[in-house]
Amino acid sequence: MRLKQISVFLENKKGRLQDVCSLLGSNGINMRALTIAETESFGVLRMVVDKSDQAIDLLRKNDFAANVTDVVAVEVEDKPGGLAGILKIISDNDVNIEYMYGFVEKFSDKALLVFRFEDTDHAQRILNENGVSIVAEKDIQGL
Amino acid sequence: MIWNEQIECMDPQQLKGVQSERLAKLAEYVYSNSPFYQQRFDQHKIKPDSIKTIEQITDLPFTTKIDLRDNYPFGMFSVPQKGITEIHVSSGTTGNPTVVGYTKEDIKLWSDVMARALCCAGAEPDDTIQIAYGYGLFTGGLGFHYGSLEMGLTTIPASSGQTKRQLKIMQDFKPRILACTPSYALYMAEQAKELGIDPRKSSWKIGIFGAEPWSDSMRDEIENLWDMLATDVYGLSEIIGPGVAQECPHKDGLHIFSDVFFPEIIDPATDQPVEPGQDGELVITTLTKQGIPLIRYRTRDIVSMNIEKCRCGRTSPRISKIKGRTDDMIIIRGINLFPSQIEEVLLSIEGTQPHYQIVVDRKEHGLDMVQVQVEIEEQLFSDEVRKLNELKAKIQNGIEGVVGLRVDVKLVEPKTIVRSEGKSKRVIDKRKN
Known part of the structure; x- marks a missing residue:
């Protein structure tokens, strides 16, 4: 299972992140995970939300440059070395990570991490074969 | 001193005679040597031997930058390539750049008009000049160089850039004359201060600044910073390069060397001449050029013309500083930039035409900067x-490749x-002061 990540282009100016958040918030869309990649003059907001189709429509209608990307959310043991174990599987199998970030909340005793892989199909197969628990779209709806 | 007193101070009626004679010769010359003009004349049913007086110039068709582009590279030349001794290149609107060729005689002409310009600015034969215009395909450096050699000045071909070295040359060789773009003169003052050099104590006492538009308030600033006389030089590579017109120390308009570059001011909307003193587009005919003579070339520069005799004694008409353009060309550090070139690059990159805007600004005491x-x-x-940064770099490199300018x-x-009135405003030029 994959999740739909929404990314939004943001110029480095005051209040833009708030604009996105209040737009989604006032339309009843809940953010589950988010991260911002920043450069000198612009940033890219990446997030996983509960209603991704609705969110993307809304953003585009409000003149944001927004895209949908497939990402994989993985459950990680919330203990020392938990992430290292998963990263070992990933690197042993030559899977490239573009970037990753954590969920805001968790829905079991495990931590949730979002991975953007270079080759999502391949990555997912490797994770499945190694018994790593992947989070499905429906799982995050109820968070 | 006046370099060519006989011609520069000639009685206007007598000058008309010289211009008429030269125009008649030019009409015959281009008709028999330029397939382009032969065809143009035939289209307009003009018999070259019917052109006898300078007033008849208005019967002749205009020439535009588009003609130069369409006949790239050598189609506008009136001599075979073996007769061309030098080639210069400037930016075109889209696609091909503008190519100009000089014969040996043209280089002599260029040397003569540039010597006139240097004298007009106040140079004396025993002066030393630091030429900080770029040497190369750009006409700025070499044009000044030829004029300086012709006049017998001590010539320092410093070319542009390397500010510390420029300042060291100034301190060690003590040139009295500086030739560069006005924004570079401001920039160098700033750098001098940072290096602990007092610009007001510099050896430069006369500046000859051009290749980009600048205002009277910028002149005041430069004169104040450097304690020098700052004069304006006008030119364009299609006509010859620098040396088309030059300010004298009275700073009351640029003397255009009208015995060789015949000026007309027209209303760009009607193509009809305007009264002296009125603003209009400057149109120039090169009366004596051989390599690439141009008839009624539309410079796209908006100026006004003053035909009164100047206090300096020169009788040639004077044009005002450039007040604007009839097209959207922007001049940055002597490089011409057209919004159409940016469009071309954007289109070639992703096959789309995103909205864009060009912002030109002059940093305080600094150089002109362009942001796209x-x-x-x-x-x-x-x-x-990473991909967004790659896109940025691609656009930047693409523009540099086409325009020759890092933006x-x-x-x-x-x-x-x-977006204003349906179309977005392509250029914001903040260099008004």
């Missing part, structure tokens, strides 16, 4: 920062560039 703002549309956007590229959010 490009709206990020969905098809250009990526969740990966700053800024990616901006969709619909943030202001």
Whole structure:
């Protein structure tokens, strides 16, 4: 299972992140995970939300440059070395990570991490074969 | 001193005679040597031997930059290539650049008009000049060089850039004359101060500044910073390069060397001449050039003309500083930039035509800077920062390849560039002061 990540282009100016958040918030869309990649003059907001189709429509209608990307959310043991174990599987199998970030909340005793892989199909197969628990779209709806 | 007193101070009626004679010769010359003009004359049913007086110039058709582009590279030349001794290149609107060729005689002409310009600015034969215009395909450096050699000045071909070295040359060789772009003169003053050099104590006492538009308030600033006389020089490579017109120390208009570059001021909307003193487009005919003679060339520069005799004694008409353009060309550090070139680059990169805007600014005491703002549309956007940075670099390199200028590229959010009356404003030029 994959999740739909929404990314939004943001110029480095005051209040833009708030604009996105209040737009989604006032339309009843809940953010589950988010991260911002920043450069000198612009940033890219990446997030996983509960209603991704609705969110993307809304953003585009409000003149944001927004895209949908497939990402994989993985459950990680919330203990020392938990992430290292998963990263070992990933690197042993030559899977490239573009970037990753954590969920805001968790829905079991495990931590949730979002991975953007270079080759999502391949990555997912490797994770499945190694018994790593992947989070499905429906799982995050109820968070 | 006046370099060519006989011609520069000639009685206007007598000058008309010289111009008429030269125009008649020019009409015959281009008709028999330039297939382009032969065809143009035939189209307009003009018999070259019917042209006898300078007043008849208005019967002749105009020549534009588009003609030069369409006949790239050598189609506008009136001599076979073996007769061309030098070639210079400047920016075109789209696609091909503008190519000009000089014969040996043309270089002599260029040397003569540039010597006139140097004298007009106040140079004396025992002066030393530091030429900080770029040497190369750009006409600035070499044009000044030829004029300086002709006049017998001590010539320092410093070329542009390397500010510390420029300042060291100034301190060690003590040139009295500086030739560069006005924004570079400001920039160097700033750098001098940082290095602990007092610009007001510099050896430069006369500046000959051109290749970009500048205002009277900028002149005041330069004169104040450097304690020098700052004069304006006008030229364009299509006509010859620098040396078309030059200010004298009275700073009351630029003397145009009208015995060789015949000026007309027209209303660009009607193509009809305007009264002296009125603003209009400067149109120039090169009366004596051989390599690439141009008849009624539309410079696209808006100026006004003053036909009164100047206090310096020169009788040649004077043009005002450039007040604007009839097209959207921007001049930055002597390089011509057209919005159409930016469009061409953007289109070639992603096959789309994103909204963009060119912002030109003159940093305080600094150089002219160009920022190209490009709206990020969905098809250009990526969740990966690396790809966005790659896109930025691609645009930057693409523009540098076409225009020859390194610009700053800024990616901006969709619909943030202001659209006015349906089309977005392509150029914001903040260099007004």
